[in-house]
Amino acid sequence: MTSPASSSEVKYLIESSEGNTFDVSGAALRQSNTFNAMFLNIGADGPIPFTDYNEATLKKVFEYCEHSVNEENYSGPKHQDDLSKWDLNFFNEMDQKMFIDVINASNFLDIERLTSYCCERIARMLRGKNTQEMIKVITLPTAEELEAKQKVEEKKAAAAKKVAEKAAETAEKTETLEELPVQQLVQTTRNKLTRKYLSFSNE
Amino acid sequence: MEPLLPLFRLPNSVIIEVIKNFHLKQLFAFSLVSTKTKDLVTSLGIKTSNIYIGVSNVLRVSVISGENYLCLNFYDESKYVNGLSPVDITLPVDVCFEYKGKRMQASTPFNFSAWINYIRSIFCFTLPLNIRFYGGCGKYGIELLKDTTGNVNDLFVSPLVTDVMSRTILKHFNTPSRLFLLKNPFEDGCEVQKFFIQNFQFMEYHDVYSLDDMLLVNSEIVRFTHRTTHKQFNQFLQHWIRGSNPRLQFMFLIIKKINVASREVNGIRCMEMSEDAKREIRQKHNLPIEVDMVKIKRKDGTSAVIAIEDIEHIFFFRFIVLH
Numbered sequence: 338m339t340s341p342a343s344s345s346e347v348k349y350l351i352e353s354s355e356g357n358t359f360d361v362s363g364a365a366l367r368q369s370n371t372f373n374a375m376f377l378n379i380g381a382d383g384p385i386p387f388t389d390y391n392e393a394t395l396k397k398v399f400e401y402c403e404h405s406v407n408e409e410n411y412s413g414p415k416h417q418d419d420l421s422k423w424d425l426n427f428f429n430e431m432d433q434k435m436f437i438d439v440i441n442a443s444n445f446l447d448i449e450r451l452t453s454y455c456c457e458r459i460a461r462m463l464r465g466k467n468t469q470e471m472i473k474v475i476t477l478p479t480a481e482e483l484e485a486k487q488k489v490e491e492k493k494a495a496a497a498k499k500v501a502e503k504a505a506e507t508a509e510k511t512e513t514l515e516e517l518p519v520q521q522l523v524q525t526t527r528n529k530l531t532r533k534y535l536s537f538s539n540e
Numbered sequence: 541m542e543p544l545l546p547l548f549r550l551p552n553s554v555i556i557e558v559i560k561n562f563h564l565k566q567l568f569a570f571s572l573v574s575t576k577t578k579d580l581v582t583s584l585g586i587k588t589s590n591i592y593i594g595v596s597n598v599l600r601v602s603v604i605s606g607e608n609y610l611c612l613n614f615y616d617e618s619k620y621v622n623g624l625s626p627v628d629i630t631l632p633v634d635v636c637f638e639y640k641g642k643r644m645q646a647s648t649p650f651n652f653s654a655w656i657n658y659i660r661s662i663f664c665f666t667l668p669l670n671i672r673f674y675g676g677c678g679k680y681g682i683e684l685l686k687d688t689t690g691n692v693n694d695l696f697v698s699p700l701v702t703d704v705m706s707r708t709i710l711k712h713f714n715t716p717s718r719l720f721l722l723k724n725p726f727e728d729g730c731e732v733q734k735f736f737i738q739n740f741q742f743m744e745y746h747d748v749y750s751l752d753d754m755l756l757v758n759s760e761i762v763r764f765t766h767r768t769t770h771k772q773f774n775q776f777l778q779h780w781i782r783g784s785n786p787r788l789q790f791m792f793l794i795i796k797k798i799n800v801a802s803r804e805v806n807g808i809r810c811m812e813m814s815e816d817a818k819r820e821i822r823q824k825h826n827l828p829i830e831v832d833m834v835k836i837k838r839k840d841g842t843s844a845v846i847a848i849e850d851i852e853h854i855f856f857f858r859f860i861v862l863h
Contacts, residue, residue: 433545433546437546437549440550440554441549441550441554444550444551444553452557453557456554456561459558460559460561461561463545463558463562464562464566464640465566465639467569467639467645467646468644468646471569474544474545475544475546475547475573476544476546476548490551
């Protein structure tokens with residue numbers, strides 16, 4: 338589904354790792370800086386594939402975004418004590434695994450408010466613990482896990498770099514294709530790039 | 541049992557956001573979890589304004605970052621506190637600190653010198669350290685402490701430190717930028733003059749001092765907290781007018797109450813100052829509004845202000861050289 342930039346009525350289709358799709362409002366999606374950077378002005382000509390994350394996680398993340406649509410603009414981290422009852426329930430009903438998945442998704446989607454609250458919540462879990470107690474609580478990664486994580490981060494960085502390079506390259510080419518209307522040309526190119534980027538992310 | 545938190549399944553950027561919420565004490569404890577956590581804490585680039593080492597019965601390292609602080613204790617177990625035998629700071633030692641009413645202890649096998657390097661590293665502090673010696677410091681090897689700290693910025697020697705120990709401290713820590721000497725530890729009164737001659741940025745001296753001591757002052761800023769006489773101060777001014785103490789920028793001293801209503805200070809010509817000029821000096825030096833002042837001039841044209849603060853039975857004099 339494609340949408341103009343400013344309409345909060347428009348729904349976008351989100352695709353999860355299971356291949357399932359579900360609707361999210363434009364207003365909720367706009368809380369994601371990743372979405373803003375990639376889709377906001379051009380729309381998407383199909384479901385937006387956030388296929389690194391499962392449906393439950395994505396629904397949880399966008400539940401938060403839908404809820405905070407009408408809240409004042411985010412103005413920096415808020416102390417956990419200042420969270421509303423709804424916010425507290427939202428966090429309390431998640432188990433540890435879901436919580437970690439939500440942070441990862443929120444971080445990827447760059448939803449500042451949610452990421453910041455999650456981080457403050459983790460900090461609170463560790464507050465007052467000495468080193469030995471922290472070692473017991475934090476499951477320290479094995480060497481293999483660390484290596485795998487390093488590879489994932491490198492892969493993501495490489496994918497982002499490729500997209501940037503491709504964008505620069507394509508921008509040069511589009512300058513020469515003057516016969517197409519500018520709007521159409523930009524949209525077509527960016528849609529292609531978006532699909533390319535997502536395919537890198539999914540690798 | 542507390543649920544496990546797979547913190548390292550999160551991207552580094554998220555972990556960094558998490559630890560930005562930590563107090564310095566928590567950050568320190570977290571940094572000791574693993575090499576990776578140490579690197580993460582270091583990557584925060586904490587702006588540490590100062591690190592002080594307090595040497596008494598225990599060794600205490602205070603890290604100050606804005607309004608945040610961390611106080612780490614070494615050798616604070618009773619066997620050290622109550623023991624009189626020398627402490628070998630080259631051996632591994634535990635570090636302890638209080639956090640949320642709990643005593644936290646880390647048993648990483650570092651000696652004191654390695655701990656100092658570790659603290660400097662994670663709190664990104666590259667400036668010279670500050671050191672303060674109090675009573676009970678005698679069981680620590682001063683030379684080893686000097687090797688550990690290198691040149692220091694502030695050196696504070698409490699009057700409770702024995703004279704012998706004070707002299708040893710002054711011998712080894714001989715190039716601080718700021719010296720706080722609260723008692724003259726030398727039998728020969730003149731021996732302390734070698735410290736007045738040194739070009740410290742700041743010196744504070746709490747013992748009796750003579751006119752000769754004043755005239756030898758080569759620091760930019762000096763604070764004398766022992767009361768002196770009006771006569772001695774007046775003699776100093778006369779020497780200053782003739783060119784003594786060329787590096788001196790600011791001197792604080794205390795004098796018993798005298799009549800300073802006259803604009804003549806025992807033969808020295810004092811000039812009136814405008815209210816604007818006085819206000820400017822008060823603001824620059826954080827002086828209260830009650831502080832009155834007059835201006836004097838030396839033969840080379842340099843001016844100075846004598847600011848007088850009336851405190852019950854004494855006057856605080858501030859001698860401020862103008863540029």
